Amino acid sequence: MSETILPPIGMLAELTHRCPLQCVYCSNPVELLKANREMPTEAWVSLFEQAADLGVLQIHLSGGEPTLRPDLEVMIEALSRRGVYTNLITAGVGIAEGRIEAMADAGLDHVQISFQGAFAPTTEKIGNNRGSHEKKMETARRVRAAGLPLTINAPVHRHNMDEVPDFIELALELDAERLEIANVQYAGWALLNRNALMPDREAVEREVEVVRRAQEELYGILTVDFVTPDYFAIYPKPCMGGWARDAFMVAPDGTVLPCHAAGTIPNLVFDRFGDRSLSEIWHGSPAFNAFRGTEWMAEPCRGCERKEIDWGGCRCQAMAIAGNAAATDPACIKSPLHARMAALIEEAMASDKDTFHYRRISGPVPTHQLEPAS
Amino acid sequence: MRPQRERAVVSANSMPALKPHVRLQYDPVRGAWALLSPEKVFWPDEVSLDILRLCDGKHTVTQILEELAGQYEAPVEEIAADVEAFMQEWSDRFLVTL
Ligand code: SF4
Ligand code: SF4
Helix, strand or coil, rough: CCCCCCCCEEEEEECCCCCCCCCCCCCCCCCCCCCCHHHCCHHHHHHHHHHHHHHHCCEEEECCHHHHCCCHHHHHHCCCCCCEEEEEEEECCCCCCHHHHHHHHCCCCCEEEEEECCHHHHHHHHHCCCHHHHHHHHHHHHHHHHCCCCCEEECCCCCCHHHHHHHHHHHHHHCCCEEEEEECCCHHHHHHHHHHHCCCHHHHHHHHHHHHHHHHHHHCEEEEECCHHHHHHCCCHHHHHCCCCEEEEECCCCECCCCCCHHHHCCCCEEEEEEHHHHHHHHCHHHHHHHHCCCCCCCCCCCCCCHHHHHHCCCHHHHHHHHCCCCCCCCCCCCCCCHHHHHHHHHHCCCCCCEEEECCCCCCCEEEEECCCC | CCCCCCCCCCCCCCCCEEECCCCEEEEECCCCCECCCCCCCECCCCHHHHHHHHCCCCCCHHHHHHHHHHHHHCCCHHHHHHHHHHHHHHHHHCCECC
């Protein structure tokens, strides 16, 4: 490794894989960890202390559903004491009375609530949970009432793409500062459900136009961030801002990973916090160093002027589509395998779009969509 | 349905303040000041820092300009446009209230 390793800025803590929802697009791994594999409070707190020492300034408390951890307030307090910015990423379903206020008191800085649809039937269909939409609305109101800034996160795909204008209305109605229109990234459960989730080209074009207009019209009123759809792109995204460059994530059992899907890359061995310190992992883990910087790149990335803009794209997407984690992300037009993206869109268009593999701890079982609530 | 929300526009009488849940904080690991906000960390330069420190909800824009003009030994008219542009941008990014 010739490149200097900078301290990490951000950390995503997946506190648990448990969740009341079963979203078909969930980015968690298909093999979910049960509650008995989760790290205890003291281990998380000690990890957070080490993260702060290492230079982490922002921690996203996520899952699964992080509020299923009764010790969440203790963790927030520990982070707040160290001046680390805390962001709760929640589904907003089943949060007990008084808890949001307690988290605000503990020093929570920001809340992000996901909405699977802009309307109840869609939210219920995608997350396979009746009544979830109303609960999310209620949670959002409680978050604002507690004086916390709010982001609405809308993971977008075939079954809700035409609701993008309604997501914008929803975000304004709920007094959010920020709306994230995030085209689903095909990893984890979303990869398993790719054929059912893939949008068609015209819908993507309409979506891009709606978002572009909203960004213009709502400038200074609502921030509308857009996570672009890789399969329709010309250039890849700088996944995680570059492999092990300024952020990392931790699975419920303490496994420290460069990104969500890194576990899908064979031959990489990931360390668990506790077996090694966070600093040892960040600086010395062979898996973290495998794709750090630009040294590992082959052509066309190696000689490309964008290599420090997108860092060659997503290693897990290269693995999933090119069969080689060190290849150029096939989302890139310069990849010799770029045509595969279009072929995969075609394949999805020709297949059954109504069979979902809902996210389950026991593993995938194909099911027909939940009937709309009457 | 949609509550009437409007873009805040900076004026001479605005009293800019860091939004609650936006923090200006010294980072000992990097030896630099960081502006922490939902989702993003900013690294303000010296000039931005001087302005941000005066965004305390007690100074009007006019007073901030006078103060900065003193610090930089430059006439108010010379710095006003830049300083106001900074504030407008921070307001649009939900970092300060006006
Ligand atoms: S995507 Fe859905 S199922 Fe997955 S953690 Fe979030 S709310 Fe739960
Ligand atoms: S060739 Fe590599 S570095 Fe260049 S744009 Fe494509 S993915 Fe990015």
